[in-house]
Amino acid sequence: MSWWRTPASSTQVTHGGRLWLYVLAAIIMILLIIPTFLVIPMSFSDSQYLEFPPETWSLRWYNEYFGSRKWMRATVVSLKIATATMMVATILGTMAAYALFVSGHRLAKRIFMLLITPMIVPVILIAIGTFYAFGKFGLNNTLTGLVIAHTALATPLVMIVITAALRSYDLNQERVAVSLGATRIKAFFQITLPQIKFSVVTAALLSFLTSFDEVIVAIFVSGGSTATLTKHMFSALRDYIDPTIAAISTIMVLVSTVLLLLTQAIGKK
């Protein structure tokens, strides 16, 4: 009864005075989360079409997904590409972030900005550009091509995460290690890397997700036997509306959520 009269914080604003803030926050959270969660009940529908709420329940669309060679092949393609992207982007991004952080070169800041442009430029432009560039080198519809394109998208994330980690790290530790007799490479692997390893793992998971969830570039540069899961989902939605999509989406939401929770748990350590 008197709950809204009690102060919400040390500012003496009461919970009642904050009511508008609570409502606004609730609306924003609902708008952000509902679309994601709507798909979950739809995936357990027994109907031929996507419908909400479902009238009868079943697991048939999950069976459909796991039983389809086409879906399974696309899933394997996506996992392969995401794994390769994760490895290449994490290594390249960490190297770039470290080099630019340590160098102190007058162009270092600009090179950093240049390398993170893929995060700023609309992805559709990157997709179109990549499609034409890959055409010249015969990289369209190849796994290599997709990994290259996804690496370009994931590297900026890796660089930002690693640079943030290096900011709170005392580089003198590496100097000490060198003065004690370690080569610079040794000093990096024995002293620096162990201390930023959680950020490296976080960066790796984020770059995996970047590739695994990516659809726009994939639509342009993948196809046939190299089509990714997301590309298949997109064309499936366009051609026939089929609740298998909902089942796959649910699985992807689950995978993404688990990975993100994992990165958070790691970050807390």
Place this chain on the structure above:
Amino acid sequence: MNESSIVDSALPISIRGLTKQYGQLYALDTVDLDIKSGEFLTLLGPSGSGKTTLLMAIAGFNRPDAGSIRFGDKEMILTPPHKREVGMVFQSYALFPHMSVAENIAYPLKLRRVNKSERRERVNKALDTVQLSGLGERHIDQLSGGQRQRVALARAFVFEPRILLMDEPLSALDKKLRERMQIELKDLHRQLGVTTVYVTHDQREALTMSDRIAVIDNGQLMQVDAPQVIYNQPSNAFVADFIGESTMIPLKRTGNELFVGDERVSSVPDTPAETDWSLVIRPERLMVEPGTADRDSTLFFNGTVKESVFQGETALLLVVLDDGTEVSVRSSTGTATPGITANPGSQVQLAIFRRDIIVVPTGNSQR
């Protein structure tokens, strides 16, 4: 065990014509410096003077534009830092937080493939030396500032380098601990016998610890001498002003004689002719109302007391001389000589023995 020298032979360092330029600015300007084997030499200067640049050049972390650095008779200028065999202590200590105290100290031994049992023995000995016996298993974040300092030290000398470099290692500690560590470091240096180059901007620290002090400003060495010489016979105005408290009074020149007011101070020192000269007065060398008046051995000043301040172990008297110069007088507050106090506005006579007089060139700075 601790009394014997851990390091068999220390190395002298010989620096010639060392120059490092950042754009138009000279961080080091043709520095020549000989550091003797086993010596504790302090590089002392204000921030931006080039003292850290010089230390980092000795360590190999920056490459000078010109000049030579030799350890013993070996030229090191192109040797990468990990091959210089130099122990180093940083201001931030830079301990490895993902390793225990013992692992931190064992790191340089591991790099040198020292076997496990010898490693443990030497780590324990190093821990004994820095009075941290039994703390080897601790984590770095369980240590106090002073303990971290000691671990950083132990890590720097455990592999028996013949040169030890320290970059303001005590500046993060509070005053009391810093003063205790100064004595401990000096003691440790005596035990190890290793050539030590120490960087600080704190003149008291430099005076306390060093065999010799190299005063550096604008990338140039201003004076390199023992602490007593640096304090008692500064060779120029910068050193006189930077080390200790001092008042400078410009001197008038008549022929070959220097005067303050009508009082003859000294004859012109025989170094460069075309410079101006100043009298440097240390506040603790001034006497108040000396009584006896022997003009041959003593120089007199008359002035008015401006302020009288009690500061604990000493008392400070600010006096404006008749020519307008403000000087401070410091006296001990011990029972034998209770601190001299005087009412502001009262007339006072000051005196200084001629043997305590310091005359330095001020004009066109030579050197």
